[in-house]
Amino acid sequence: MGSFRLEDARAANRAAPLSKARRKADAAADYLQNSMACKAEIGSSIRNAAKGTVIYCQDDPASVRYEVVSGVICTSYLFADGRRQVTGFCFKGEVFGTDHGFYKSSAEVVSETAQIRRIRWGDSADDERALNNALELVENSILLIGRRTALSRIAAFLVDLRSRTGNAHWIPLPMSRADIADYLGLTVETVSRTFSQLIRKRLIAQPKHHLVRIIDQDRLNALAGMGSDTNPPITSEP
Amino acid sequence: MGSFRLEDARAANRAAPLSKARRKADAAADYLQNSMACKAEIGSSIRNAAKGTVIYCQDDPASVRYEVVSGVICTSYLFADGRRQVTGFCFKGEVFGTDHGFYKSSAEVVSETAQIRRIRWGDSADDERALNNALELVENSILLIGRRTALSRIAAFLVDLRSRTGNAHWIPLPMSRADIADYLGLTVETVSRTFSQLIRKRLIAQPKHHLVRIIDQDRLNALAGMGSDTNPPITSEP
DNA sequence: CGACGCCTTGACCCCAGTCAAGTGTGGTGG
DNA sequence: CCACCACACTTGACTGGGGTCAAGGCGTCG
Numbered sequence: 001m002g003s004f005r006l007e008d009a010r011a012a013n014r015a016a017p018l019s020k021a022r023r024k025a026d027a028a029a030d031y032l033q034n035s036m037a038c039k040a041e042i043g044s045s046i047r048n049a050a051k052g053t054v055i056y057c058q059d060d061p062a063s064v065r066y067e068v069v070s071g072v073i074c075t076s077y078l079f080a081d082g083r084r085q086v087t088g089f090c091f092k093g094e095v096f097g098t099d100h101g102f103y104k105s106s107a108e109v110v111s112e113t114a115q116i117r118r119i120r121w122g123d124s125a126d127d128e129r130a131l132n133n134a135l136e137l138v139e140n141s142i143l144l145i146g147r148r149t150a151l152s153r154i155a156a157f158l159v160d161l162r163s164r165t166g167n168a169h170w171i172p173l174p175m176s177r178a179d180i181a182d183y184l185g186l187t188v189e190t191v192s193r194t195f196s197q198l199i200r201k202r203l204i205a206q207p208k209h210h211l212v213r214i215i216d217q218d219r220l221n222a223l224a225g226m227g228s229d230t231n232p233p234i235t236s237e238p
Numbered sequence: 239m240g241s242f243r244l245e246d247a248r249a250a251n252r253a254a255p256l257s258k259a260r261r262k263a264d265a266a267a268d269y270l271q272n273s274m275a276c277k278a279e280i281g282s283s284i285r286n287a288a289k290g291t292v293i294y295c296q297d298d299p300a301s302v303r304y305e306v307v308s309g310v311i312c313t314s315y316l317f318a319d320g321r322r323q324v325t326g327f328c329f330k331g332e333v334f335g336t337d338h339g340f341y342k343s344s345a346e347v348v349s350e351t352a353q354i355r356r357i358r359w360g361d362s363a364d365d366e367r368a369l370n371n372a373l374e375l376v377e378n379s380i381l382l383i384g385r386r387t388a389l390s391r392i393a394a395f396l397v398d399l400r401s402r403t404g405n406a407h408w409i410p411l412p413m414s415r416a417d418i419a420d421y422l423g424l425t426v427e428t429v430s431r432t433f434s435q436l437i438r439k440r441l442i443a444q445p446k447h448h449l450v451r452i453i454d455q456d457r458l459n460a461l462a463g464m465g466s467d468t469n470p471p472i473t474s475e476p
Numbered sequence: 477c478g479a480c481g482c483c484t485t486g487a488c489c490c491c492a493g494t495c496a497a498g499t500g501t502g503g504t505g506g
Numbered sequence: 507c508c509a510c511c512a513c514a515c516t517t518g519a520c521t522g523g524g525g526t527c528a529a530g531g532c533g534t535c536g
Contacts, residue, residue, distance in 0.1 A: 077381060081463045085384040087377060100370055104377060124362040131369035132338055138376045139325060139342060143315060145383050146323040146423045148493085150524065177483065185384040190524055192484055209483070225319045386525080388492065415515065428492055430516055447515070 046117050051174075055107040055116065056097060064118045065097045065130055066107070071114025072174050076182065077105040086183035088141055089175060091164050095119075098134040111174040145185055147225070153184045154194045155223035158204065162214060171212045283356045289412075293345040293354065294335060302356050303335040303368055304345070309352025310412050314420065315343040324421035326379055327413060329402050333357075336372040349412040383423055385463070391422045392432045393461035396442065400452060409450045 046069055049055070055066060058078060066073075073090040075097075087105050090096045096107055121127055144160060147153045157180070161171050173180075177188045184191070198204045203220050205213040214220060284307055287293070293304060296316055304311075311328040313335075325343050328334045334345055359365055382398060385391045395418070399409050411418075415426045422429070436442045441458050443451040452458060 079381075079463050083463060085381055087380055098373065124366065127366060128362065128369065131366065131373060135336065135369060135373050135376065138373065138380065142325055142376065142379055142383065143317075143323055145380065146420075148423065182384075185386065187525060188483080189485085189526080193524085196484075225317050225321060425493060426515075427494080427517085431492085434516075 046115055049109045049114050049116065051109055051112050051114075053109045053114075055109070056103050058103060058106045060103050062097065062099045062101060062103045064120055065095055067095050067117045067119055067130075068092050069115035069117055071109060071111035071116075072172070073107055073114060073116065074110045074175055074179055075105045075107045076179075084182045085185075086179055088137055089161075089179075089183070090137070094137060094164075095130045095133045098130055110176070110179060111172075141183075145183075150184075150186055150190050150194050151197065151223055152225055153186065154180075154191065154198065155203075155220050156225070157184060158212065158214065159220060159224045169214050171214065173210045173212055175210075284353055285356070287347045287352050287354065289347055289350050289352075291347040291352075293347070294341050296341060296344045298341050300335065300337045300339060300341045302358055303333055305333050305355045305357055305368075306330050307353035307355055309347060309349035309354075310410070311345055311352060311354065312348045312413055312417055313343045313345045314417075322420045323423075324417055326375055327399075327417075327421070328375070332375060332402075333368045333371045336368055348414070348417060349410075379421075383421075388422075388424055388428050388432050389435065389461055390463055391424065392418075392429065392436065393441075393458050394463065395422060396450065396452065397458060397462045407452050409452065411448045411450055413448075 049071075055073065056062070068090045070092055073096055074086060075088050075090070076084050076086045078084055088096070089110070097103060099105075119126070119130070140160060144153060144156050147156060158171060161173075162169075165171060177191045180186075181188045181191045186194075195204075195206065198220075199206055201219075203214075203216045203223075205215055207213070287309075293311065294300075306328045308330055311334055312324060313326050313328070314322050314324045316322055326334070327348070335341060337343075357364070357368070378398060382391060382394050385394060396409060399411075400407075403409060415429045418424075419426045419429045424432075433442075433444065436458075437444055439457075441452075441454045441461075443453055445451070
């Protein structure tokens with residue numbers, strides 16, 4: 001079940017990033033079936049998956065959640081009119097697919113390759129941690145998406161990614177511009193233009209399309225509207 | 239602790255809807271302290287609170303969560319630069335304040351009056367239900383906020399509120415235009431204009447500022463980009 | 477090599493932000 | 507009882523940011 005809507009939306013959606021993913025998913029279906037015991041994790045099943053692999057589809061029955069071992073996962077929601085809202089990106093150690101009953105969004109691998117661990121519900125301590133993790137991620141997303149200007153959104157997006165990937169200056173951006181656009185509520189063109197703008201202003205560098213180096217963290221923070229933690233930009237009246 | 243940021247932001251924020259709330263909160267502080275045993279709920283403490291009452295502040299230590307018994311609660315996050323992002327509205331039966339460690343947002347009563355129930359963490363079945371409830375609400379918010387046009391956002395906002403309040407046609411809108419604007423990432427003027435537009439087009443009626451009647455649910459759904467559930471707007475190619 | 481996807485850049489225009497003024501409405505004090 | 511004010515909301519005029527349409531670069535695959 002659950003897939004017919006995806007097909008409909010694919011037909012209607014001009015960009016249709018999931019269509020390719022869907023085809024790849026079909027091809028790699030059985031590949032997904034057998035879990036790869038890569039590094040002999042303790043009793044849990046870890047899967048290898050290539051870019052474009054769909055982990056689960058919107059409206060599929062939800063039985064397990066997943067943890068990202070390596071790579072990046074993108075979860076997205078397809079509207080009936082074909083528009084797409086990317087609900088989040090998941091990096092190493094983060095959890096996705098925490099829905100109850102049916103998955104409300106689809107999950108897709110956006111990095112070249114990814115390892116994900118299936119986790120069953122039942123251990124209440126673990127379950128609660130997972131839910132809290134998911135909640136935190138989504139709440140963070142709201143603070144990103146609610147911003148006014150494209151510049152502020154992109155800046156906040158980069159700042160968020162930097163803190164989550166734990167990288168000092170280099171940020172991997174395996175997702176496509178369309179993914180970022182659908183996440184931040186912008187268009188591909190605006191995303192591209194804004195990146196170019198940040199590069200021109202020497203706030204970031206971009207040796208490859210999918211790799212960003214943060215040059216001026218402070219000014220990026222300022223654009224993101226977070227201020228420098230050590231030097232709050234607000235002076236209260238006497 | 240936690241309140242100094244609020245004060246700072248108050249000084250900087252032109253609209254500063256929390257400033258009034260803050261003053262009211264001070265005045266009604268002791269009122270809040272003693273829980274009112276209104277209808278003798280089973281062993282849980284229910285409080286009455288008037289409009290503007292702040293339940294908790296951003297960065298306050300988080301020990302309990304809350305359930306709305308009656309009225310409407312608004313949770314919002316204040317940025318260092320004074321901007322405000324409303325993270326959600328909570329109606330009867332919904333849960334807020336599910337943060338761990340410290341509250342990441344402030345919670346305020348926006349209806350004329352509200353009853354809220356304090357709930358301690360510990361009952362894992364209950365805890366998990368609460369977390370799932372919160373997660374669902376926040377994920378829904380993302381689908382609202384990510385929309386492109388103001389018309390689409392307002393329409394989706396109304397459709398969402400209608401389904402959550404369980405009301406057939408009449409929707410209570412106790413929150414201010416500023417709250418709605420800060421929720422959807424718009425300005426008060428745009429919110430006001432959009433409501434007027436919907437009224438002119440006879441999609442809704444608005445006998446009072448804080449009450450909306452949905453006249454044409456189908457067209458509202460269409461604007462919201464959800465289509466009519468019985469008649470999907472997408473035709474798949476053969 | 478050409479076809480295709482993805483990304484970038486440019487030109488144009490419209491939606492929504494900004495500034496400013498006007499309209500209730502409730503509260504306070506004379 | 508009315509004058510006055512404070513506040514929330516509405517409406518208008520103007521402008522700029524970003525959506526839209528279109529063209530062009532660039533790497534990958536067949």
